[in-house]
Amino acid sequence: MDITFEHVTHVYGRKTPFEKLALDDVTIRIPSGSFTSIIGHTGSGKSTLVQHINGLLKPSEGKITVGNFVIHAHEKKKDFKELRKQVGFVFQYPEHQLFEETIIKDVCFGPMNFGISDAESTKRAEESLQLVGLPASFWHRSPFELSGGQMRRVAIAGVLAVRPQVIILDEPTAGLDPKGREEILSLFDDLHARLKLTIIMVTHNMSDAANYSDQVIVMDGGKLLLAGSPKHVFLQEDLLRKVGLDIPETMLFLNKVLDKAGSKDKIPAFTVDEAADAVIRILNGVKDHV
Amino acid sequence: MEKIIEVSDLSYRYSEEQPYVLKNINFTVNKGEWLSIVGHNGSGKSTLAKCLNGLILPQRGTVNVGGFMTSDEEKIWEIRRLVGMVFQNPDNQFVGATVQDDVAFGMENHGLSREIMAERLSEALRLVRMDQFAKSEPHRLSGGQKQRVAIAGIVALQPLIIIMDESTSMLDPEGRKEIIQTVRALNRDRHLTVISITHDLEEAIHSDRLLVMNDGELIREGKPHDLFKSTALLRKIGLDLPFAIKMRNVLRAKGVPLSDTALFQEELVDELWTLHSSM
Amino acid sequence: MFNLVIGQYVPLDSYVHHLDPRSKLIGVFLFVVIVFLANNWLTNILMILFCFAGILLSKMQLSYIYRGLRSILLIVLLTFVLNLFLASGGTTLFSWGWFHVTTGGLTQSVFIAVRIMVIIVVTTLLTLTTSPIEITDGMESLLNPLKKIKMPVHEFALMMSISLRFIPTLLEETEKIIKAQAARGSDFTTGSLRGRIKAIVPLLVPLFVGAFKRAEDLAMAMEARGYHGDDGRTKLHQLKWSWRDSLLISALVLLALLLIFARN
Structure with a gap:
């Protein structure tokens, strides 16, 4: 399911004193099966952008296509159920949406809403809970007895149980400790690799954006600033800094090494391993020159 | 060094049926230092923090703050004035309808006169660079700005200690930077003792001293440079190593003969350079 | 809204x-x-x-x-x-x-x-x-004599001002939960009356759970900041x-x- 935005504009609170242009003529393409990260300063329009993909927000101008589903500005009320079945959305702090008496019932909520039978919903719920690594002994307990990290995984299972083709993640690791972060990110990385799901992730973490994505989209003031491979995007350090963004910590470190070597080069390395190799190359290079 | 907090043999559990979440904790805090308490979520570090200003009273052991026991009911309000606490969620600690009302809240509780309040209010707001927002309502502020207001409310009470209970974990990178800079300035210029509860080791390496918590126990204590010599333990309890250490370990595995002292990126770069020029 | x-x-x-x-x-x-x-x-x-x-x-x-x-x-x-x-x-x-x-x-x-x-x-x-807060202050001051007959005037005024302070926060929260459940296929706007009432539960439960959590946090924060009732309390705003x-x-x-x- 390819996703395209054509000249999409979104205005909040039109014709009130609080009118705000949140998206300004955005045109992008997210290919089917890709892992796309969306970065930008708080208030740059990242969240507004992704909420258009499953019809939670409707464009004020422009057109959005998700597979065969088309959303135009100015069109009448539309049933988004079919679209939302295909596009799962994990909100920021998704554990705040849990409400059922038991964990398994909560995970079934999504599939049942989309008209999947009880038996099939339960089956999918169990699969999803296994996928997020919550032991079966928990399934019939109340979700409110869990720790924050466990609740987050239950909420994610609730989205996965619908078996969407596209998953949108709005800062999925906010507030988690390092171990929890790692678990969540590798879960989605795995889903992307194994099931070819399209993943769209809004994040503040440049290293995550660089390490997991095929494409990075940079938003600024409601406008599309940059889009392309992590390499392409993170080599434009000056531009990113101008809009209040950083580069991955590996590159920050390489900058320090390069600086010491008197070089103005930029090296796009995103894992510690790649960066270490680059460090060794730089050191040897300096020696060769001497 | 003058001790400002002394915790001895502290144990705590939420109810009798439940296991202890803090087990036999002993440590001291020196006046003017920056102490980080690290551990993963659920390690007991936040519960420990709440023992330090008497929000939680331990079943066993004692907490002595600036000469007062937290178990002393007469002194509890004085202890809470001496020990300010910034919580995790910026929204859930903002009491006032506006920024100035919120900063004044603590001073009102402690019965300060209106003249003193007005004076300290403007000073505290200037200190956290929120003086332009005195009349703003909380829903118009960013998370980082709200946390700065919380800090102003504490500073206005002229405390000795400020506890940051994961105060940056819900903020974006910019908000995080603002808060850390603000608290660093307070530590440096006003000699405020800082106790920072965090799971972010990158943040913690800048402290004077670290305490490592795991499953309710205090398992390590020391200066960052000493503590990070061996990294296996920190990884085992689910903490993410600071970048310079990850890099140092990988470089060593690739055959670069580095020592195990570098903790900051600058140190690592320097060491690489010395090593390289001596080869 | x-x-x-x-x-x-x-x-x-x-x-x-x-x-x-x-x-x-x-x-x-x-x-x-x-x-x-x-x-x-x-x-x-x-x-x-x-x-x-x-x-x-x-x-x-x-x-x-x-x-x-x-x-x-x-x-x-x-x-x-x-x-x-x-x-x-x-x-x-x-x-x-x-x-x-x-x-x-x-x-x-x-x-x-x-x-x-x-x-x-x-x-x-x-x-x-x-402003709402001025109205609350004014009411508290006017009702002050009632404190003599043990009416919780101060508590009432504080409750009012905290409620006013949290209205925008709770509205934001409500909007977020509506969206999150809508993304999971829940529908508050169409269907039979019975269906719509049923769809309210997934909205109300998280809202209450969230509000209680906030209340708990807030009580803790207020205590940490030295709040212990009206006793010995001063006020920044003087009428x-x-x-x-x-x-x-x-x-x-x-x-x-x-x-x-x-x-x-």
Whole structure:
């Protein structure tokens, strides 16, 4: 399911004193099966952008296509159920949406809403809970007895149980400790690799954006600033800094090494391993020159 | 060094049926230092923090703050004035309808006169660079700005200690930077003792001293440079190593003969350079 | 949604804005009593003039006042029509079946409509020129004597101001949960009544859980910041009664005297 935005504009609170242009003529393409990260300063329009993909927000101008589903500005009320079945959305702090008496019932909520039978919903719920690594002994307990990290995984299972083709993640690791972060990110990385799901992730973490994505989209003031491979995007350090963004910590470190070597080069390395190799190359290079 | 907090043999559990979440904790805090308490979520570090200003009273052991026991009911309000606490969620600690009302809240509780309040209010707001927002309502502020207001409310009470209970974990990178800079300035210029509860080791390496918590126990204590010599333990309890250490370990595995002292990126770069020029 | 709930305080620099909230509260109360003295054309016109004077002194745009009136316009119209048919006296203007519209009925209806409208205008003016927190402060101060008979006046005022503070936060939270559940296929807007009621549960439970968590956090934060009730507490805001306030009350007394004099 390819996703395209054509000249999409979104205005909040039109014709009130609080009118705000949140998206300004955005045109992008997210290919089917890709892992796309969306970065930008708080208030740059990242969240507004992704909420258009499953019809939670409707464009004020422009057109959005998700597979065969088309959303135009100015069109009448539309049933988004079919679209939302295909596009799962994990909100920021998704554990705040849990409400059922038991964990398994909560995970079934999504599939049942989309008209999947009880038996099939339960089956999918169990699969999803296994996928997020919550032991079966928990399934019939109340979700409110869990720790924050466990609740987050239950909420994610609730989205996965619908078996969407596209998953949108709005800062999925906010507030988690390092171990929890790692678990969540590798879960989605795995889903992307194994099931070819399209993943769209809004994040503040440049290293995550660089390490997991095929494409990075940079938003600024409601406008599309940059889009392309992590390499392409993170080599434009000056531009990113101008809009209040950083580069991955590996590159920050390489900058320090390069600086010491008197070089103005930029090296796009995103894992510690790649960066270490680059460090060794730089050191040897300096020696060769001497 | 003058001790400002002394915790001895502290144990705590939420109810009798439940296991202890803090087990036999002993440590001291020196006046003017920056102490980080690290551990993963659920390690007991936040519960420990709440023992330090008497929000939680331990079943066993004692907490002595600036000469007062937290178990002393007469002194509890004085202890809470001496020990300010910034919580995790910026929204859930903002009491006032506006920024100035919120900063004044603590001073009102402690019965300060209106003249003193007005004076300290403007000073505290200037200190956290929120003086332009005195009349703003909380829903118009960013998370980082709200946390700065919380800090102003504490500073206005002229405390000795400020506890940051994961105060940056819900903020974006910019908000995080603002808060850390603000608290660093307070530590440096006003000699405020800082106790920072965090799971972010990158943040913690800048402290004077670290305490490592795991499953309710205090398992390590020391200066960052000493503590990070061996990294296996920190990884085992689910903490993410600071970048310079990850890099140092990988470089060593690739055959670069580095020592195990570098903790900051600058140190690592320097060491690489010395090593390289001596080869 | 926002503007509706938070009240419509419009911060301006005017005579009415600078009044002590206490005098405004007492003023509105007095005015509501005085209104019932008006019973002929002259007294009603006096009431209307007084309202216009208030609006002028508040520098408030008429459209804001109208916004306050709009919501109750239907009720005013309804009482007007009801009175038109029910009240009697004077000469009959026209008849339609059982219904007779008389001159007496017509004037009576106009007076009652004016009475409701001026009351709404004055209370709207109060909320337009006084922030919710000022109103709470004013109420606390006015109700202070009740503390002597152990009424929890301070607690009530604090509760009010914290509720006001958290309204925008909770609205935001509600919107977020509605969206999150909508993304999971829940639908609040279509379907049968039973279906819609069922769809409320996934919204209400998280909202309550969240609100309780907030309340718990807030209580903890307040305690950490030294809150221990009214005892020994000081206040940043001092209410100041000035000549302006005395002027307002005098004006109202004068109005009352005029009305007593001019009424039938």
